[in-house]
Amino acid sequence: MAEGSQNVTLSLAEESSINEFAAPEARFECPICLSWLRDPVLTCCGHRFCRNCIQGWLLKENACPVDNMKLNKDSDIFPDNFTRREISQQKTKCPNIVRGCLVELSPLDVESHLLVCEYRIPDNEKLKCNFANVGCKEKFEDEPQRQEHLEQNVQQHLLLLSQMYANVSVTPIQENASSTLAQGNFWDPPSKHDDEASSSTTSQSDNLQNLLRALYEKIVFLEQKSREQDIIIANMSEQLSNFQQNYCNGTYIWYFNDFSGKIKAMKDKSRTIHYSPPFFTSPYGYKMCIRINLCPRSPDHIALFIHVMKSGHDNTLEWPFTGKLSISIIHPSQPSLSIKDVMITPPNIEAFKQPIGDLNQKGFGYAEFALLNDLIKLGFVSNNQLIIKATASTI
Numbered sequence: 001m002a003e004g005s006q007n008v009t010l011s012l013a014e015e016s017s018i019n020e021f022a023a024p025e026a027r028f029e030c031p032i033c034l035s036w037l038r039d040p041v042l043t044c045c046g047h048r049f050c051r052n053c054i055q056g057w058l059l060k061e062n063a064c065p066v067d068n069m070k071l072n073k074d075s076d077i078f079p080d081n082f083t084r085r086e087i088s089q090q091k092t093k094c095p096n097i098v099r100g101c102l103v104e105l106s107p108l109d110v111e112s113h114l115l116v117c118e119y120r121i122p123d124n125e126k127l128k129c130n131f132a133n134v135g136c137k138e139k140f141e142d143e144p145q146r147q148e149h150l151e152q153n154v155q156q157h158l159l160l161l162s163q164m165y166a167n168v169s170v171t172p173i174q175e176n177a178s179s180t181l182a183q184g185n186f187w188d189p190p191s192k193h194d195d196e197a198s199s200s201t202t203s204q205s206d207n208l209q210n211l212l213r214a215l216y217e218k219i220v221f222l223e224q225k226s227r228e229q230d231i232i233i234a235n236m237s238e239q240l241s242n243f244q245q246n247y248c249n250g251t252y253i254w255y256f257n258d259f260s261g262k263i264k265a266m267k268d269k270s271r272t273i274h275y276s277p278p279f280f281t282s283p284y285g286y287k288m289c290i291r292i293n294l295c296p297r298s299p300d301h302i303a304l305f306i307h308v309m310k311s312g313h314d315n316t317l318e319w320p321f322t323g324k325l326s327i328s329i330i331h332p333s334q335p336s337l338s339i340k341d342v343m344i345t346p347p348n349i350e351a352f353k354q355p356i357g358d359l360n361q362k363g364f365g366y367a368e369f370a371l372l373n374d375l376i377k378l379g380f381v382s383n384n385q386l387i388i389k390a391t392a393s394t395i
Helices: 010-020 051-060 081-089 095-099 107-115 144-150 154-166 172-182 195-245 259-268 370-376
Strands: 040-043 048-050 077-079 251-254 287-295 296-309 323-330 341-343 362-369 386-394
Touching: 040 051, 040 081, 040 095, 051 077, 081 107, 095 154, 095 323, 144 154, 144 195, 154 195, 251 287, 259 287, 287 362, 287 386, 296 323, 296 370, 296 386, 341 362, 362 370
Parallel strands: none
Antiparallel strands: 040 048, 040 077, 251 386, 287 296, 296 362, 323 341, 323 386
């Protein structure tokens, strides 16, 4: 936010407009909120954030959200006045340009301008949230924005519903209706034989029934939408996993987690081996994986191998696999210290013949790729994680 400007709260619709019409360049974008840097700060690891964003992040985590480097919120964050000046010199159009506003201003002044923009949609013309009657105050410029809000705030709306339900008081005159509701009879029509003396009681009972019915229907609708979203997310995660495996273009990065625990298990049982998820050299190319274990004859060394795996289109490929392989252990903060070796596959060895089982039992690589103590002392293991990179290409 620009210096001297007051804090303002924008509706979801206005924030959406800002994102659409004033998308920042990558160097001016906060990696946390994905919007323009407000009160930009620079971390000791070289990344820029909004001050409020990174301080809020470090209350929950103690590491940079970009490279996972340890950060101290008091000593590792510095004001970035140069970037602040650069952003203040940028010009963008008002989000209300679609309604005729031609004002150009600094991205940091957009929020304060929207409060006084003559083309801003008046609050009384905006769409209210469907849960406005139970306390939600959000308003929207169109129906898609309202639907997006409903899908993303299920828990908040359920909380408002539960609070409203807790505040519903049942008076003695409503006991009949309450017992009926307790039995689950939400939809019974009023009796045709009610006389005028009971009309007040019926009216109150109907009001309570209508309220509970509306709340119940909304809860059911939101639960269904939530389940649909869970299914969509699960399917997208599976598709993303398959996409990553099939289209990594022969380069795979394996984040070997729980390093200390897995090394201890391999020391306790010398035959313990770990395999990476599979990857492909190209779409419909050769399927491979990385293997890590301790060297049997020298347990103070890590062994790294690449194995060829069986896939559904092996019959369309030429065998044995002929190409170039490289294996690397990546240093998380000093790339110059990374350990790398490149290998040209020798012809006619078992490791590169067409697999009969799930993977060839023979692998190709190094039984003594790196010393365990060196990896630990030189800082290759960060957050109990080792980064292994493999690249495979055909010749």
